[in-house]
Amino acid sequence: MIKLPLSIVLALAIASPAAAQVAADPAPDRFNAADTNDDGKVDRQEYDGFVQELALLHDTDRDGKLSRSEVASAPDPSKFDTIDANGDGFLMVEELDAYTANDFDAMDANDDGAIDRAEAAQRE
């Protein structure tokens, strides 16, 4: 049996609760994922790109639009009818863009055209 030096055992014991904490709180990760240039703010372009990436993740049949069943696993599928502006039962990228424009403006509390970490946190 290999005995680990005490310092390594301690380091592991200290490190794991911190790692668990990060995993339990997805909000900063999402923020980091959206902030592609790492300047601590999510501007409109980054936000749109992030929304499109999320949309693509849900578009399981890759037809470029989201059906009701494809968004069934989304955090808030009840928004479907709100986003589906033309009521055809599918969400197009244009409809998502139009919807997230409002979302973005609502989150950008100080109207500087970017969402910073504090503004994102308020929204949670």
Ligand SMILES: [Ca+2]
């Ligand atoms: Ca940024």
Ligand SMILES: [Ca+2]
């Ligand atoms: Ca689809």
Ligand SMILES: [Ca+2]
């Ligand atoms: Ca539609």
Ligand SMILES: [Ca+2]
């Ligand atoms: Ca702002």
